[in-house]
Amino acid sequence: MFDRPLRREEIVTLGGGDPLLDWLAIAPDRRTAEQTQAIRRRYLTEVDPQFRAVESQLREVRVERDAFARTLPTAMVMEERVPARTTRVLSRGRFDGDGERVAAGIPVWLTPGVDRLPSNRLELAHWLFRDDHPLTARVAANRFWQWQFHEGLVGTPDDFGLHGQRPSHPELLDWLAEELRSGASPETRWDVKRFQRLLVTSATFRQPRPGSGPRLSAEAIRDQALAASGLLESRLEGPGVFPYQPTGLWEELAYDTRQFTAQSYRQSQGADLYRRSLYTFWKRAAPPPLFTTFDAPDREVCTAQRVASSSPLQALVLMNEPGLVEAARALAQLAGSRTNWAPRAAITEAFRRLLARPPTAAELDQLEGLYRDEEAAFQRDPAAARDWLHEHEPSTSPPQVLSSPGIKASPTAPHSVRAALACVAHTLLCLEETLFVP
Amino acid sequence: MSDTQPPNTPRTHAAANQLAARRLFVRNSTLGLGAIALASLCPRIASSQQADPAKLGRGVVQPLHSPPKAKRVIFLCQSGAPSQVDLFDPKPGLKDRHGEELPESVRGQQRLTTMTSQQSAKPIVASPWRFERHGRCGLELSELLPHTGQVADELCVVRSLYTEAINHDPAITFLQTGSEQPGRPGWGAWVSYALGSENETLPTFCVFISGGEPGDQPLNGRLWGPGFLPTRHQGVKFRSQGDPVLYLANPAGIDAARRRRLLDRLAELQRIHTQSAGDEDSVDAWIKQFELAAGMQTAVPELVDLSHETARGIDLYGEDARRPGTFAANCLLARRLVERGVRFVQLYHRGWDHHYHLPSKLPAKCRQVDQPAAALVLDLKQRGLLDETLVVWAGEFGRTIYCQGALTDGDFGRDHHPRCFSVWLAGGGVRAGAVVGRTDEFSYNVSENPVHIHDLQATVLHLLGIDHERLTFRAQGRDFRLTDIAGRVVPEIVRG
Numbered sequence: 001m002f003d004r005p006l007r008r009e010e011i012v013t014l015g016g017g018d019p020l021l022d023w024l025a026i027a028p029d030r031r032t033a034e035q036t037q038a039i040r041r042r043y044l045t046e047v048d049p050q051f052r053a054v055e056s057q058l059r060e061v062r063v064e065r066d067a068f069a070r071t072l073p074t075a076m077v078m079e080e081r082v083p084a085r086t087t088r089v090l091s092r093g094r095f096d097g098d099g100e101r102v103a104a105g106i107p108v109w110l111t112p113g114v115d116r117l118p119s120n121r122l123e124l125a126h127w128l129f130r131d132d133h134p135l136t137a138r139v140a141a142n143r144f145w146q147w148q149f150h151e152g153l154v155g156t157p158d159d160f161g162l163h164g165q166r167p168s169h170p171e172l173l174d175w176l177a178e179e180l181r182s183g184a185s186p187e188t189r190w191d192v193k194r195f196q197r198l199l200v201t202s203a204t205f206r207q208p209r210p211g212s213g214p215r216l217s218a219e220a221i222r223d224q225a226l227a228a229s230g231l232l233e234s235r236l237e238g239p240g241v242f243p244y245q246p247t248g249l250w251e252e253l254a255y256d257t258r259q260f261t262a263q264s265y266r267q268s269q270g271a272d273l274y275r276r277s278l279y280t281f282w283k284r285a286a287p288p289p290l291f292t293t294f295d296a297p298d299r300e301v302c303t304a305q306r307v308a309s310s311s312p313l314q315a316l317v318l319m320n321e322p323g324l325v326e327a328a329r330a331l332a333q334l335a336g337s338r339t340n341w342a343p344r345a346a347i348t349e350a351f352r353r354l355l356a357r358p359p360t361a362a363e364l365d366q367l368e369g370l371y372r373d374e375e376a377a378f379q380r381d382p383a384a385a386r387d388w389l390h391e392h393e394p395s396t397s398p399p400q401v402l403s404s405p406g407i408k409a410s411p412t413a414p415h416s417v418r419a420a421l422a423c424v425a426h427t428l429l430c431l432e433e434t435l436f437v438p
Numbered sequence: 439m440s441d442t443q444p445p446n447t448p449r450t451h452a453a454a455n456q457l458a459a460r461r462l463f464v465r466n467s468t469l470g471l472g473a474i475a476l477a478s479l480c481p482r483i484a485s486s487q488q489a490d491p492a493k494l495g496r497g498v499v500q501p502l503h504s505p506p507k508a509k510r511v512i513f514l515c516q517s518g519a520p521s522q523v524d525l526f527d528p529k530p531g532l533k534d535r536h537g538e539e540l541p542e543s544v545r546g547q548q549r550l551t552t553m554t555s556q557q558s559a560k561p562i563v564a565s566p567w568r569f570e571r572h573g574r575c576g577l578e579l580s581e582l583l584p585h586t587g588q589v590a591d592e593l594c595v596v597r598s599l600y601t602e603a604i605n606h607d608p609a610i611t612f613l614q615t616g617s618e619q620p621g622r623p624g625w626g627a628w629v630s631y632a633l634g635s636e637n638e639t640l641p642t643f644c645v646f647i648s649g650g651e652p653g654d655q656p657l658n659g660r661l662w663g664p665g666f667l668p669t670r671h672q673g674v675k676f677r678s679q680g681d682p683v684l685y686l687a688n689p690a691g692i693d694a695a696r697r698r699r700l701l702d703r704l705a706e707l708q709r710i711h712t713q714s715a716g717d718e719d720s721v722d723a724w725i726k727q728f729e730l731a732a733g734m735q736t737a738v739p740e741l742v743d744l745s746h747e748t749a750r751g752i753d754l755y756g757e758d759a760r761r762p763g764t765f766a767a768n769c770l771l772a773r774r775l776v777e778r779g780v781r782f783v784q785l786y787h788r789g790w791d792h793h794y795h796l797p798s799k800l801p802a803k804c805r806q807v808d809q810p811a812a813a814l815v816l817d818l819k820q821r822g823l824l825d826e827t828l829v830v831w832a833g834e835f836g837r838t839i840y841c842q843g844a845l846t847d848g849d850f851g852r853d854h855h856p857r858c859f860s861v862w863l864a865g866g867g868v869r870a871g872a873v874v875g876r877t878d879e880f881s882y883n884v885s886e887n888p889v890h891i892h893d894l895q896a897t898v899l900h901l902l903g904i905d906h907e908r909l910t911f912r913a914q915g916r917d918f919r920l921t922d923i924a925g926r927v928v929p930e931i932v933r934g
Binding site: 389 | 638641647650653654655656659660663668669670677679683684685688692696699703706707708711714721723724727728730731734735914915
């Protein structure tokens, strides 16, 4: 049965006995080291009360430690392999060939005047941030300028090469790059926040723009609606969230909803529905349609610049997306409750919150006309008013949230008034001006 | 270039930069011939890119590069990779070799997946199904595809497709975007970009998914995504539950009359704003999107409403056609879409990845697809649409003729096989009743007229009147095209 001779104690154990009893019978100075150890171990773990108490304590503390360790966020890091792997040029892709041995590095012609060339990531990082590096600061400064002014000084933010565009203001770009790199003092070298403040407090930033600016990004469109309506949850940090999304989008593409992650969409609850769009969980195979409709890239490849497109699907989103509809109702609620539901005042309040200016007389007349028409219509059809105010899923889908967590009802205004004002707010959210940078 | 160029006109700016770049490159380059080649390529850079159509609906390829045969495409993508030797590529000689080890000489250096590379034996599995001849052309098809056999005279079967990709995600990405790497536009996005739309109240590029069960190969939005093309060219997914198109229906409490009133007010407000801002064009374009959206709110429900179809017309596609979300139902909708001028309809039917239990799974999968696909061809023909509509039936690669797993009397499986597989095309200028290409006696290697995926793409674009080398888009400093840097039109597929 066994492929080697058994030791005596193994035979005894297999026979159901306990070899230690035999060993205890042997005189202590005639026992082997192994036998002595075994007896000692048995005594401590099964007999000695002090040892057992401490061991039990140790077990408990380890359990605590492991539980605590699981709460710590983990990050994957990379290390250089030691020894470094031999890398050869693969002739015609033959993995078992014996081409020339090569090492990591930057092409020499990209780094004129650098005596020690980077050969690993850390050295690459150092090289990028050398004081005489011609690109890093300029590319970064241009990118931050693009964030604030919505177009870069260089129109091709990911291409500063021969095929890219020249800077519209080369001296300004150089100056900004130097500002970013050197800061106001050694402590503020490469200080991004300081640099952003420099841009947004500048006279240039405060200049009015002739005509309208570029369209807001997809995320900004949603964030703006949430902010204006008071729904925006401003909590920072933490895991990503799952705002409103039509049902089944992940499942119809999924591999196996039973056993893999990110196969089934579980909508968030409460305040998590209203966090900044930045925190939206992003599944690249099925990115959130609200955002992709407004030109958010799927993030499978790096996209340095989005190009705003125009399509009727965007209009459908603005008209019917549940989150935006809810924001419209919330905006109406906020504006109405602050102005005691006086129509012109409430309309003006909503207008100001969203568009950062008061309506002109002509605009106010139009919006008041809209309000009066809809108020009358909702009075004739109170069921529609209730539907419009409480349910925000289209009637062909099951409602995911039966009442809006972010909106507090105001008992003083009738349904028809609140519903009509919500129509006003909804129309404001569809205005072109709302979606474009002033 | 001089610094006195006005900095604000992107078009001249880009062109000026390209001229400067060209001169600088030629002067400083040590590449000699390469530099001259660049100069000859440069004029092409400006061709399709800058001709951005301001009007919605028009494509960039104006005029078409060649007389088109097809105006629209219906792509029936069979995700998971159907087995060619059991369906389209008859090898009766394999019966004598059934159970024998696949000869090394046949396999050569081809890499295998890790699923079967570790197998000690790779026994040949002859197809257990019969092949029969169909139609006047005598096309040989598996008994698993009886309905497809009935439209044999319309089909062009290509048996010599091949690809490099050996696993699903890169392979289907390659089939749909021309590259195994993500980031490029889907086939339909390219066609939308090139040709624009004939019907503005329906999406130009429509996508349907059917057939998925747990464990089936997943799909990915990039397959119908816009890549670096303008976002409006992305495929619009149609759904079988809830809104057929996302966000189509008005919220509860907003009926059609109220929506109309609100849109009218919106238009008025926009007009007021224009008078002060002075940007009439942009505001008109803005309102137009809402009007088109409102149009979609009528057109899409009309599309999916089958109440005016005859019972016989629906039954042509099989009983599944009455169940929304099935391949059959989607085929019927595809026909209705092309009737309404939609440019590119992409169907995905999942579940062909038969690594195991092929003898039971393959017939079941065929039953879901055979009748509807054939019905689509027949239906288009009867309505006089087939000449202008190209139908393509294709998976991402083929399957091995050797067994994956244990070969028993009743059961076997097949692994991935990129070196040869079969697709068929119909309509739209394709040579009907024809077979293109051949594989060796093992259905393992292409022996005649190899057709690479890029070649298939080039040929389909050609049938639409597009030169695949001239339909380009500049991104990341490079001109991209669907066929990447390869592809040739396959004359044997093209009629006439």
